[in-house]
Amino acid sequence: MFVEDMVHLGKVRSEIREIFEYGNKRKQEIGAENVFDFSIGNPSVPAPESVKKAIIDIVENGDPVATHGYTSAQGDAHVRDTIANYINKKFGTDITKDNIYMTCGAAASLTIVLNAIMEKDEECIVFTPFFPEYTIFIKESGAKVVQVPGEEGTFQIDMEKFEAAVNEKTKAVIVNSPNNPSGVVYSEETIVKMCDILRKKEKEYGHPIFLITDEPYRELVYDDIDVPYMINYYDNTFVCYSYSKALSLPGERIGYIVVSNKMVDSKDAYAAVCGAGRVLGYVCAPSLFQKVIERCIDDTADISIYKTNRDLLYNSLTEMGFECVYPDGAFYLFVKAMEDDAKAFCEKAKEQELLLVPADSFGTPGYVRVSYCVQTEQIEKALPAFKKLADSYK
Amino acid sequence: MFVEDMVHLGKVRSEIREIFEYGNKRKQEIGAENVFDFSIGNPSVPAPESVKKAIIDIVENGDPVATHGYTSAQGDAHVRDTIANYINKKFGTDITKDNIYMTCGAAASLTIVLNAIMEKDEECIVFTPFFPEYTIFIKESGAKVVQVPGEEGTFQIDMEKFEAAVNEKTKAVIVNSPNNPSGVVYSEETIVKMCDILRKKEKEYGHPIFLITDEPYRELVYDDIDVPYMINYYDNTFVCYSYSKALSLPGERIGYIVVSNKMVDSKDAYAAVCGAGRVLGYVCAPSLFQKVIERCIDDTADISIYKTNRDLLYNSLTEMGFECVYPDGAFYLFVKAMEDDAKAFCEKAKEQELLLVPADSFGTPGYVRVSYCVQTEQIEKALPAFKKLADSYK
Known part of the structure; x- marks a missing residue:
């Protein structure tokens, strides 16, 4: 029924x-x-206090219709521009607003990307330990989940097991660092080795293998730990970001996808993201919080x-x-x-x-x-x- | 690719x-x-001004963590309680908060309901003229779109054509009144006749046929026009509501689904809605605006x-x-x-x-x-x- x-x-x-x-x-x-x-x-x-200030200022002084109005499906152009500039400055990339698609948080980012790229019976690799909802999102896209056990004790990627798991059906790999539930940050060494394997396998099988990075915890690192920015290491990368943890706004459902400008057929990839967002019923990311993000781009809780x-x-x-x-x-x-x-x-x-x-x-x-x-x-x-x-x- | x-x-x-x-x-x-x-x-x-006041009051005086925190997936219990009471008072129904599932607007409501009920190759009927995105949402759920032409000139439902279109594969019917794009409101007479046909066909084929009402324009009626509340006419009804037009909040993505308490296996139906929301990546409806709705329940723009x-x-x-x-x-x-x-x-x-x-x-x-x-x-x-x-x- x-x-x-x-x-x-x-x-x-x-x-x-x-x-x-x-x-x-x-x-x-x-x-x-x-x-x-x-x-x-x-x-x-x-x-942070700046979020409160931004909300009040926008509702008191912003254009009342535009404040709560539809933005374009991919998000407000100024907001996307601000985010692209922020990322470029911080990570030395050269993306533009046309690589950014605003979403209702990381879960939405993931379902949208998966629906944009995964076909029936293709495989998506996850490294253990991983956030359990991944399996639900991957299955919904029609694809299969392949679990690769992390290195016992450190929970970095076990390269031998990873390489053995990649086959011609592998279409995507999800990476979550800093990791839920282990708290582990993948080292640059891990990233470089993983990307080398991916490039080798892309050549071997003659088709792209996409990297999907789920990074709501990017800002939550302690001491002088560096979290490598994946699109600087691997061209075929979708970054799924959320402000849930960095700005303590988990209930507001606000985040974005970066479609790397170096990705193969990057414009088609971006179009596929737009199409998947449309199909799943995501009309636009919440408009007030898009504008809040623009003003609080440099802040964290x-x-x-x-x-x-x-x-x-x-x-x-x-x-x-x-x-x-x-x-x-x-x-x-x-x-x-x-x-x-x-x-x-x-x-x-x-x-x-x-x-x-x-x-x-x-x-x-x-x-x-x-x-x-x-x-x-x-x-x-x-x-x-x-x-x-x-x-x-x- | x-x-x-x-x-x-x-x-x-x-x-x-x-x-x-x-x-x-x-x-x-x-x-x-x-x-x-x-x-x-x-x-x-x-x-309305009350929305602005509510936003400012909540961010200034509410608990700062809870204000922007996750709500449960189906939405904040108090908010759902307020909405259920409002609907009961206005339409004489007897639903509870456990029949309400908060969503990111009407498009999300529709994709969630469709994914909760439609199986591959089942059919969903729409009456022309209809909002074009329906075809995209229906196809995504794996089902087929069946168009039934509205009555020329009045664009009420043509009962003969409707009855002829229902077959054993028919699982759902989408009704959008007041209608985009015609502005037509289905009369009570139309509703009663349509529901009679649906009940007859349910008996004939031995399975439920669900009514999905898409009603973001419910409050936008002029003169003394009455918009019949469907769950009072037909038990197997899902109401897809949005505050986009009534409160002029289209960009904020806030609405809800009512799963009729009289629906066959209503608790399973509600569970299926929860499951579909989870699968599509809707973690919860935006939290601040859930609380805004609670305070502005009686208002419209x-x-x-x-x-x-x-x-x-x-x-x-x-x-x-x-x-x-x-x-x-x-x-x-x-x-x-x-x-x-x-x-x-x-x-x-x-x-x-x-x-x-x-x-x-x-x-x-x-x-x-x-x-x-x-x-x-x-x-x-x-x-x-x-x-x-x-x-x-x-």
Whole structure:
């Protein structure tokens, strides 16, 4: 009667959502301050003051019809121009507004790009661990998901396994760095090797293999870590960006796609993106927030708290005996479960009121994700619980 | 290399867009005040003052993280509750927040519903004239478009033709009233007859046939015209609503789907909507504007100017000898071209600097759409041009 897959996807909550709902119930039972919820990747810092100022100024002084009016499907020309200039200045590229397509956030960017390029039965590679919704988006485009396990322990790309996975059906590769759920940033060395393999395989099979970079966490890196800008390393790249994390605007659904100007048939690629956006019902990205982005292009939310949290959590947990992947970015700590079954480990954590996410659905059984986009105080209060959890395995 | 259909859809601008671009060029050549652009269905009145107040109050006094944070995928619970109560009070229904799914506007509502219910090779009926993007949305869901011609002259539903078009593959019917491009509102008589046929056919074929109502123009009706609320007439109804026209917020992409509580397996239907939204990459509807809607639920933009325009344009054009469909709603006048070829007629109109849209792509060759969401002054200034156009056919 209804499309069965859709009913199923609508009914089956993601594992993260299940834990989140459990947490809400538990908080009502024993008080919010006694539950240590590390399950959700929701920015915990507000948008910068400049966002508030921009919104108020635009609605008070902007043309009232244009402020909330349709923009062109690809986004307001001035906004796209501002973004292109910003990217060029920051990364030394030479794109223009005609390489930028504004979207309703990273998920929209990904579904649009996938629908623009993937044909039935073609393959899209993802590296584990990966954001579970990728599989849903890839399948919707008609294509197949191919999982390539990341390098155990570092979760950089395992080049041998990657090369072995590429075949003539491979049309695209999704890269997510800084990574959800591992917090890992792919090094320049990793990027260069991966791109070399891709170029070699493109020649071998006589058709392009597209790189899709999903980078909502680009600005969330700590210390002096560099996140290589992919279109400087590989021509056939689509960048999927979102302001959800950088400006703490996840609910506003605002981001963009960059279609590299060096891509093969770049204009056709851009047209395909426009066509896919149209087909999926994305008329335009929200107009007020397009204009907000233009004014706040240089800003980010105050992400220093994430570094504080990262350092506190990583140092404390490793000291307690947990094996943690060192996270250079995002706001996740990826921790090896102290038994084979990560779900059982998370159940045991619940006994200490710790809510962690088993990483099975991320393609990496045996690990758990700890989201540290929380108040630092919560981490401080949770440390004895982590200690008890570790001790229970001794 | 890219999906061919997508490249094509991205390159081929809609006819309306082509005319709009021509208009911009022409305005630069001879001055904006000398071009009479009736091509675009963009609200010409600003959002009400209450929208501005709500935005400023929310960003100044709301919780800064929650204001721009993710809502649940189906939308903020309080917002959905407010909308359900509003609908119940206005239309005597008994829905709850669990029948409401917030969307990024009407196009998103339609693509989500279609992806939730349509399987490959099933058929979806549309009545001419219809909004051309319907065909794109229906095809994307894998289904087939079946056009049923509206009643010549009145553009109510032709019941004989409709009944003949329904077959065992018919899964859905899209109804758009007030109608783009004709301005026609389906009478209660039309609705009752159509629903009777649908119920009869459901019995005959032993499966539900869903009604999808696309109603962004619901509030744009003049005089004492009543727009029947479909879920009171037919149980298997999905209502696709948008605030684009009622609140003049077309660029903000905010609307909702109502899954009738009386629908067969209503909970599965709602789940399928949630699943389809997830698959298409709609994480949630824009969060700030969800909260704005909650506060402005009783308001509309000042749409009185559209009635002024409707009366002026309809009366003047019929007096000049144009055959016009009387528009009870929306902001379009549907005019019979004075020669068989509406495109040729529109070219002739261009000689008078009148920009009209031939309705071929709406499924009704021989007609043109005149959008009167413009300043009344533009209509007044354009009347001599319309007169010259009419005279040129005498």
